[in-house]
Amino acid sequence: GDSVTQMEGPVTLSEEAFLTINCTYTATGYPSLFWYVQYPGEGLQLLLKATKADDKGSNKGFEATYRKETTSFHLEKGSVQVSDSAVYFCALSRTTDSWGKFQFGAGTQVVVTP
């Protein structure tokens, strides 16, 4: 079945450091790929998405590129802030899934220190 694998956290880094969170997937066909963010005490929010190979999603300084050849969708940000401390979830949805269901990764906690 479909699956999403994320790097384990927590990832701890200093303000203004470069952030990468690895995400790889297994799926039949051509899934759409998403990153969600969960700030403390809140639900998940859609951060960015990409719906086909080589698409780049971007939002709030975060970027991720849909790499079909490596089945990856790594999240990057060039200079993190303390306010980026959150849990980040990689997710996929198969375009052939008529219900629009998502498969989520386990989540990666990011802690940014001043």
Next chain:
Amino acid sequence: DVKVTQSSRYLVKRTGEKVFLECVQDMDHENMFWYRQDPGLGLRLIYFSYDVKMKEKGDIPEGYSVSREKKERFSLILESASTNQTSMYLCASSFPTAFYGYTFGSGTRLTVV
């Protein structure tokens, strides 16, 4: 501002109680979902609904049931709460395709004692 509202942020219930978790969305979304979130396990789908009175089992439906009598409301029911159902419960809604992603509620942290 569009939103998904879960009726309680925190709940404490006793083993064996019947528990109702309520979720309401104001976006006229067809699909609604219930997930539970546990450390190290991510989000696991319990049930989802694609229309009023329609429901489908997710990956972990055992011990749960759902009700969707109106389009905007999706309820999760724990028939007889057990301690292993202590978790964060997240409700989400979406249009029929995944293109626009999900909108999530803020979650209900349920503790069963």
